[in-house]
Amino acid sequence: xxxxxxxxxxxxxxxxxxxxxxxxxxxxxxxxxxxxxxxxxxxxxxxxxxxxxxxxxxxxxxxxxxxxxxxxxxxxxxxxxxxxxxxxxxxxxxxxxxxxxxxxxxxxxxxxxxxxxxxxxxxxxxxxxxxxxxxxxxxxxxxxxxxxxxxxxxxxxxxxxxxxxxxxxxxxxxxxxxxxxxxxxxxxxxxxxxxxxxxxxxxxxxxxxxxxxxxxxxxxxxxxxxxxxxxxxxxxxxxxxxxxxxxxxxxxxxxxxxxxxxxxxxxxxxxxxxxxxxxxxxxxxxxxxxxxxxxxxxxxxxxxxxxxxxxxxxxxxx
Ligand code: TXA
Ligand code: MG
Numbered sequence: 001x002x003x004x005x006x007x008x009x010x011x012x013x014x015x016x017x018x019x020x021x022x023x024x025x026x027x028x029x030x031x032x033x034x035x036x037x038x039x040x041x042x043x044x045x046x047x048x049x050x051x052x053x054x055x056x057x058x059x060x061x062x063x064x065x066x067x068x069x070x071x072x073x074x075x076x077x078x079x080x081x082x083x084x085x086x087x088x089x090x091x092x093x094x095x096x097x098x099x100x101x102x103x104x105x106x107x108x109x110x111x112x113x114x115x116x117x118x119x120x121x122x123x124x125x126x127x128x129x130x131x132x133x134x135x136x137x138x139x140x141x142x143x144x145x146x147x148x149x150x151x152x153x154x155x156x157x158x159x160x161x162x163x164x165x166x167x168x169x170x171x172x173x174x175x176x177x178x179x180x181x182x183x184x185x186x187x188x189x190x191x192x193x194x195x196x197x198x199x200x201x202x203x204x205x206x207x208x209x210x211x212x213x214x215x216x217x218x219x220x221x222x223x224x225x226x227x228x229x230x231x232x233x234x235x236x237x238x239x240x241x242x243x244x245x246x247x248x249x250x251x252x253x254x255x256x257x258x259x260x261x262x263x264x265x266x267x268x269x270x271x272x273x274x275x276x277x278x279x280x281x282x283x284x285x286x287x288x289x290x291x292x293x294x295x296x297x298x299x300x301x302x303x304x305x306x307x308x309x310x311x312x313x314x315x316x317x318x
Contacts, residue, residue: 024164
C-alpha cells in the first residue's frame with residue numbers, strides 16, 4: 001500500500017509520537033522530525049544514512065519563533081528574513097541554548113528557515129515544536145521534488161509521505177551565514193544570489209573545496225544520479241561522447257540533433273530558468289531510472305538560477 005497521503009492530522013500524530021514524516025516544501029521534500037526528540041532525530045539520520053557531522057535545518061512556521069531558536073541575530077539577517085520568509089532562504093545563526101547538539105552537529109550555530117508550502121505550514125501550525133528536515137533522499141542522492149520520489153527512496157522505511165504535489169521551486173534553499181558578522185553564501189539555491197545582493201549588498205562566497213566545509217551540502221560530490229553523467233558546454237561534443245553507448249540528453253530548451261539517443265528531455269520550451277529549475281531534479285530522477293550507460297547534461301547559463309543549477313550539476317557529475 002502507498003505511504004503517500006494528504007492527511008495532515010495523521011502526519012501531526014506521527015510527529016507527536018516521535019517518528020518521522022516526509023513533508024512537502026516549496027524547494028524539495030524534507031524528512032521531518034521534532035527537533036526536541038532525540039528518537040525522531042536519530043531516526044532521520046538513520047533513514048537517510050547521513051553522517052552525524054552534517055547538521056540539520058530547523059523549520060519554523062513563522063519568523064516569530066526565531067527568538068526561541070537563535071541569538072545575536074545580525075541586522076542583515078533580519079532584513080533577509082523580512083524579505084524572503086516564508087521562502088527558500090536558510091539563515092545560519094548563533095544557536096539558542098535550547099537547541100540540541102544532535103541538530104547542529106555540535107556547532108554553536110543553527111540553520112533555520114520558514115518554508116512556504118501551504119500544506120506544511122498548516123501542519124506546523126498544528127504542532128507545538130519546530131521540525132528538523134533534511135532533504136528526503138539518501139545521503140548523496142538527488143533530492144526529491146515529488147511525493148513519489150520519496151516513496152521510491154524510503155517506501156519501506158517510513159510511515160508516511162505528506163502529499164503536497166510537485167515542489168514549486170525544485171531546488172534546495174539558498175543558505176547564508178554570518179561567521180564574522182558579515183554575510184557569506186554557503187549554498188547556492190532556489191533564491192538567486194543576485195536577489196539577495198539587492199537586499200544586503202555584495203555577498204562573499206564560501207570556498208567550496210575546503211576540507212571541512214561550513215555546509216556539507218557544499219561537498220564536491222553530492223546530488224548524484226547513479227548513472228554516469230557528464231556536463232557539456234557545447235552540444236557538438238555529444239557525438240564523440242555517445243559512440244555506441246545507450247545515452248540520454250538533458251538540455252535547457254528544445255534542440256535538434258542528429259545523434260542516436262534513447263531519450264532527450266528539455267527543461268523549458270523558451271529557456272525560462274525558473275521553469276527549468278523546477279523540473280531539473282524530476283528530469284534527473286526520470287533519466288536515472290532508465291539505467292542507461294550515460295546521461296549527458298548541457299551546462300546552464302551562469303547567472304540567476306542557472307548558476308544554482310550548475311552548482312548542483314557539477315556535483316552530480318563528479
Ligand atoms: O530546501 C532545503 O533547504 C531543504 C528543505 C527540506 O527545507 N532542506 C535541505 O536540507 O536541503 P539538507 O539537510 O539536505 O541540507 C542542509 C544543508 C546541509 O548541507 C547542512 O550541512 C547545512 O545545511 N547546515 C545545516 N546546519 C548548518 C550550520 N549550523 N552551519 C552550516 N551549515 C549548516
Ligand atoms: Mg540534502
